[in-house]
Amino acid sequence: xxxxxxxxxxxxxxxxxxxxxxxxxxxxxxxxxxxxxxxxxxxxxxxxxxxxxxxxxxxxxxxxxxxxxxxxxxxxxxxxxxxxxxxxxxxxxxxxxxxxxxxxxxxxxxxxxxxxxxxxxxxxxxxxxxx
Numbered sequence: 001x002x003x004x005x006x007x008x009x010x011x012x013x014x015x016x017x018x019x020x021x022x023x024x025x026x027x028x029x030x031x032x033x034x035x036x037x038x039x040x041x042x043x044x045x046x047x048x049x050x051x052x053x054x055x056x057x058x059x060x061x062x063x064x065x066x067x068x069x070x071x072x073x074x075x076x077x078x079x080x081x082x083x084x085x086x087x088x089x090x091x092x093x094x095x096x097x098x099x100x101x102x103x104x105x106x107x108x109x110x111x112x113x114x115x116x117x118x119x120x121x122x123x124x125x126x127x128x129x130x131x
Contacts, residue, residue: 006040018047030054063096063107070097074105074120085123092116094123 003010019035026033032054038047052062060068068078074097083094089110096107104117 005042006045007042008040011038011040011045014045015047019049022049026051026054067094067096070099073097073099074123087122089116 003014015035015038019033022033030053031051034050034052036048036050038045040046064081067081071078071080076097080094085092085094085108091111092108093111094106095109095115098105098107098117101117103119105120106118106123108116108118108123110116
């Protein structure tokens with residue numbers, strides 16, 4: 001069925017199909033493709049996609065490389081990347097650091113894959129590290 005105009009529901013249906021169509025191309029070159037949102041009006045839909053090297057040198061992804069760079073700022077060791085901890089909200093894996101975020105600089109992923117931000121104090125208490 002031809003699209004007559006773009007609206008939010010149409011874009012939500014169309015966006016995953018764009019990413020899926022690009023998967024073959026990305027896989028051919030060892031890349032990972034991610035849909036990163038977009039914008040639309042009645043006649044146009046501009047989709048943002050990101051291509052990333054799937055297995056960078058050394059087998060480390062961007063998040064791990066950045067974590068290892070910033071870990072000393074938080075008195076953490078590179079080995080803390082991926083460390084598991086539990087809070088009342090569930091089990092989390094330490095997945096990154098964002099030093100530009102003064103209030104919630106610690107990034108973690110819950111077991112269901114949802115990303116969360118934590119204060120440095122919460123992680124320091126859990127890992128036993130202190131700043």
